[in-house]
Amino acid sequence: MANAAKPLQLPEAVSLFHRLLSPQKQNHPPSIFTINRLLASIAKSKHPNSYSTVVDLFNRLKCTRDRGVSPNNHTFGLVIDCCRRMGRPDLAFCVLGQSLREGCGVNTIMFGSLIKVLCVSKQIGLAAKVFAKMPLMGCTPSVITYNTLIEGLCSIGETRLGLELCRKMATEESSSKPDVITYSSIIHGFCKEGEIDMAVEVLKEMAAQKVRPNVITCNILIDGLCKNGDVITARKVFDEMPPCGLVPDLHTYSSLIHGLCSQGDTNSGLRMFDDMAAKEVAPDVYTYNGLILGFCGLGDINKAFKIYDKLVGSGIQVNEFIYNTLIDCCCKKGAFLRASELLQEMRDRGVMPNVVTYSSIIHGISAVGDWSRAIGVFRDMVTQGISPNVVTFNALIDSLCKQQLTCEAEKLVGIMVERGEKPDVITYTTLLQGYVLEGNLSEAEVLFKKMAIKGIEPDQHSYSILINGYCKNDRMSEALHLAEKMMKQGLKPNDVTFHILLNAVSNHESPDEMKKLISEMRDVRKDEDDTNSY
Template identity: 25%
Template sequence: MPFSLSPALTYSCRLCRKFRFLASFSTSCALSTVDCFKEVDSHVSDYPELQRSMWGYAISGDFNSALCTLNLMKIFDGKPTVYDCNALLYFYLKSNNACWQELVEIYMGMKRFGPRPNASTFNTLLRGMSVLGNLEHAVFIVEEMCRSDFVPSFTSLSKTLKMAIKVGNLVHGVTVFELMLRYDYHPSEPTLNKFISMLCQVGMVSKAWFVLSLLLRKGCVYNVFCYNQILWALCKSGQSCVALQLFCWLKKKGFVHSVCSYTALIYGFCREGLQDDVFQWLDLMQSDGCKPNVITHTIIVKFLFDNGKFEEAMDYVGKMEREGCQSDLLTYNVILRELCRRHSLDVISKFIQVMVQKGLYLDSYSYAALCGGLLKIGKTVFACELLQDIFSSGCTVDVALYNIYLRCLCRQNKSREALSLLKSMMEAGFKPNNASYNTILSGFCTEKNLKEAFELLYHFEWDVNWPDAVSFNAILCTACRLGNSTIIQRILYHMRYENLKLNVLSSTCLVQYVCRSGNFSECLKLVEYMMPCSPTPTVVTINMLLHNLCKNQLLGIAYRIFQSVRNTEVLPDMTSYNILIHASLREHNHLLVGQLLGEMRRQKLKPDVFTYGSLINGLCKEGKISAALQMWNQMLLRGVVPSVAIFNTLLHAMFWRGMFWEILSLLKVMVVEGFQPDDVTLRILNQAVLNGSVNKFPKAAKVLEWMICNDIQKETDQRAVAG
C-alpha cells in the first residue's frame, strides 16, 4: 500500500510464533479426550445433548470441560463443526471468566487441526478481544482474518482503531488504519480527529497531513478542526512556512478557515520572531471577516513582552479591551509574569487589585508565574514568604507550585529542610514528580553535600521508579567541579549500569575536569568515545579542549582533533580557528597559519576581530610593523571594527621603534572611530611622554595636546609634563 508508517504488518508472524505452544497444548487436550470419554456414561452419546452440555460449561466459564466436551463430538462423523467451535467461543465470551489465552488456543487449534475458521469465528474472536480490551490480540485477529481472505467489517476495524487510539498505541493504530484504507473504509470524523491528534503529538505531522489529504482525495469532507490540528502542530514545531502553504492550499480548495486557523499561523510567526508577518496576518484575518479572540491577542502580547517591547504590549492590551475583547486570566498571567521579570513589585500589587476588581482571581498558574518570576529576579525570601501565605490560605495548588517552594528553600541552602518538607507532604498524600527530587538533589550539589545527594539518589521513591539523566548529571557535574574522581567513577558506573548516555552537559563537564587535571590522554579517549555516541559534543566542548591543549603547548594534538571533528556533525566555528591561529603564531608556525586561513576561506568563514587581532599581534612581535599596518587596513576595508586591544598592540610596537608619526595617525583614527583608550593605552602614552622621547620628535607633541584635550591624561602626569 502507498500509505505505510511502520513495519506493523510483520507483527502477526511474530505473534504466531509466540503461540506455537498452543498447538501442542491443543494436541494434549485432544489426547486427553480419550480419558474423558471413558469417564462419560455410554448413554451420553447424543450429539444435541453434547452440544447443550458444551454450551452450559462454556457459559459458566468452565473452559476445560467445554473443550473436553467439544472433543467428545468427534465420535460423530463430521463433528465438531465450525459452528460448534463458534458456539463455544460465543457462550464462553458471555461468561465473566473469559480469558484471551483460551480464545487464542481455540483459534490456533481450529487453524491447525480443523474445522477451518470462518468469518463468524473471526468476528466473534474480534468482538471478544474488544470486550477484554486486548488491543494486541485484536490486531492479530484482524490480520489473520485478512490473510484468510475474509473481509473485516467496517464496525470491527473502527472499534479496533478506537481501541488503539484510546490506549495511545500508534503502531497498532497505523496498522488498522492501513487495513481500513485497503477496504476503502473511511473512519468517522471523531475517530479521525483523535488519530490525527495522536500522530501530531508524536511529531509525525507530515504523516498526519498525508492521512487527511488521502481521505480528502477520496471525497471525504471533514470539518475545520481536523486540519487545524495539523496547522498548530506545524507552527509549534517551527514550520510556519509549511503551515502557511497548507493554509493557502486549503483556502484554494474552498475550505473556510476559522479563528483557530489564523491564530495558529500568528502563533508560528511569533514563535519564529517574524513581527512583520504577525501584524500583517492579524490585519488579513480581520479583513477576511474573522475576528481575533482573546487567545490570538494573548499570543501577540506575550510575543511583544518576549521581545522587550513592554510599552507596546501594554498599549496593545488597552487597544484590545477597547475593541471589546476582554482579557482573561491567561492574559493577566502573562502580564504578571512580565512584571515580575521587570522587578515591578509595586505595580504587581496594584495589578492584582485590578484583577480582583474584574472578578479574576489568581489561580495556581498565576501564583506560579508570580513566585517563579520573583525567584528569577533574586527575590527568594519574598517568594518564599508569599508561598507560605498561599499554602496557609487553603488555596488549591499543584505540584509546580510546590516545586517552586522547594527551589526557594534550596536557593537559601536549606536543602535538608526541603527534603524533610517533601517527606511530610508525601505522608499527607502529595505526589511529587522527578522535578521535585531533582530540585532537592541539585540543592545538595550546590551545597557541595554529595553524601546526602547520593542518599537521595538511591534511597527515595522516585516518580518513575528511578533517577533520570538530570539526576545523575547534577552529581556528575558537581563532582567534576570539585575534582572528586571517586564520585565521578561511581556515577559513570551507575550510568552505564542503567544504560544512560552522557549528554552534552555531562560530557562537557568531564572534558573540563580532565583538562584541568592535565590528563590529556584520558581526555582524548573521552572525546573519542563521545564522537560516535548520541548526542555528540557541542562545538563549545571541542573548543574548550582545543584551548587547553594549545595552552599546554600541544598544538599538534589539537590540530589532529580539529581535523577529525570536521568529519562529524560538529563543525568547527570561528572560535575553533582563532584558538589554533593564536597558538600557531605563538609557536611561529606560519605554515599552519596559512593552512587554517585557507580552510576558513573554503568553509566561507570570514575572519573576525579576534582573528585579525592575533595576526596583527604576531606580526608586531616579529617587528613587521608595516605588514601589521597592512593587515590593519585590510581589516578596516572589510568592515571589521577593531578593538582597543588591537590599537594598543600597534601603539606598543610603534612606541618601541620610535614611530611617533604613526602613533599620532593611529590616535586620530581612534578619535574618529569613537574609541576611548583604556588603562593600557594610557600607560603606553605616559611612558612615551615621561622618558623624554617627545623631545626627539617635535611633531609628536600633538600627542600630548590630544591627550589633554580629551581629558584622558592624569593630573600627576600633566604636572610632570608642565615641569
C-alpha cells in the first residue's frame, strides 16, 4: 500500500503514459480524465524537465487520436500553463489557437496564463491586446488577470495606464474589483517613477474604495518616500500603521532607517534601530548598512565602526557594500592603515574586494598626492584580476596631475581605451586642470579640442579651468571668446569664472564687445538668482 501511495517519478510517469496509449490498449483506451491527472502530476513534480515533458506528451497525445483519446478544455489549459512556466509565449499561443480550432474553446484561466507569460517576457503591448480580446471570446478577466496586466504596465513605466485599468475595474459592473495587490502594484510603480504625490493619491483612492492596505503596501510607500527624500511623510505612514492593525516589519524599519540616515538624521535612525529591538524585530545587513552609511556620510568614523562592531557581533555576514563604505570613509579621513586592515579583513572573511573597494583606496591616496603608492595599489588590483573602471583611472590621473605629471597622466587615457574603458568629461577636465596648473596652455588647448573630436562635451568646470588659464596669462581675447562659446552652449558661468573674468577686464582696457559680454553674464547670473529665490 505504501508503494501505491508513493508519487510516480518522472521516468515512471512517462512510461505509464506511453503504456496507456499503446496500440495494445486501442480497444480499451484511457479516459482523457486519466490522462489529465497524469499530466497534472508530472507538472507538479519538482523535476527540472517536468513542464517540457508535459508539452512533449501533449504532442504525443495529438498523434494518437485514432485511439479514441482527444484533449479537452482542461488539457489545453494545463499545457498553456506549462508553457507559461517555461517562459514560452510562442508555444502558449499555438496551444490556445489549437484549442479554438478543435472546438474546445478558451477560458479565463487560459487567457490568464497567456497574459502572464507575455508580461514576464516584457511583451506588455501584446498582453494588453490579448486582454482586450477576452470579452469578445466570452471570457471575463479575473482579478488575477487584471493584476497581472497592471503589474506588467507598471514594470515598463506605464503606471498611469495601470491606474486607468484599475479605475475601470472599480467602476465596471463586475465581480473583478481592485484588491490590495492591484493598488500595491500601482503605488510601487509610481514610487519607482519618482511620482510620489501620485503614489500617496492612490493610497487615498484605495481607502475611498474601502480596500485596506497591508504591510507590503505600507512598506512600498515608505521605501519610495524615503528614497525620494520625503522622510516626514514616510514617518507619518509608519505611525499610522499600528492603529490600522498593521505591525511594522524588518523592511519597514530598514527603509525608514535608510531614509533618516541618508538625510543625516542618524540620531533618529538609532532610535528607530532601538525600537526594532524593543519590538523584537531582528535587523539584517541592510538595516546596518543604513546606519553605517549615515555615519560615514557625516564623517563620523568612530560611530560608524561602533555599528560595524555590533554587526559583526550579531553573527550576520558582512557584505562588500559595508566594507566598501567603511574603506571609503577611512580613506576620506586619511585613515589609510585602518582601510588596509579592512581590506585584509575582507579577504580573511571570504568577501572579495571589487573595483569599488580599490577605487576608493586609490582615490583617497591620490587626494593626498601619494601617486607612487596609488600606482602600487592599482598594480595590486590588476594582479588580483580586478579590472579598473573609469573612476579608478580618473583617481590615478588626478593624483599624477597634482604632482605636475600631466603628460604621464594623459598616457593613462590610452591604457584606459586599450582596456575597454571610455574616458569621460571628468578624465579630460582633470587633465586640463593639470596642464593649466603647469602653465602649459598649448597642451591644454590641444586637449580641449580633442574633447570635441572624441564627442565629449566640456562642462562648466572644463570651460572655467581654461578661461582661468587664459586670464592668468593675460590672454583676455581668448578668455572672453571661450566664455562667449560657453554661454552659447547654455552653460552658466559659476562664481569663480565670473569674478576671474570681471577682475581681468577691470585691470585691462577692454573693447566694448568684451564689456558687453561681461554685462550679459551678469544678467544671466541675476536671472538665475531670481529664479532660485522662488
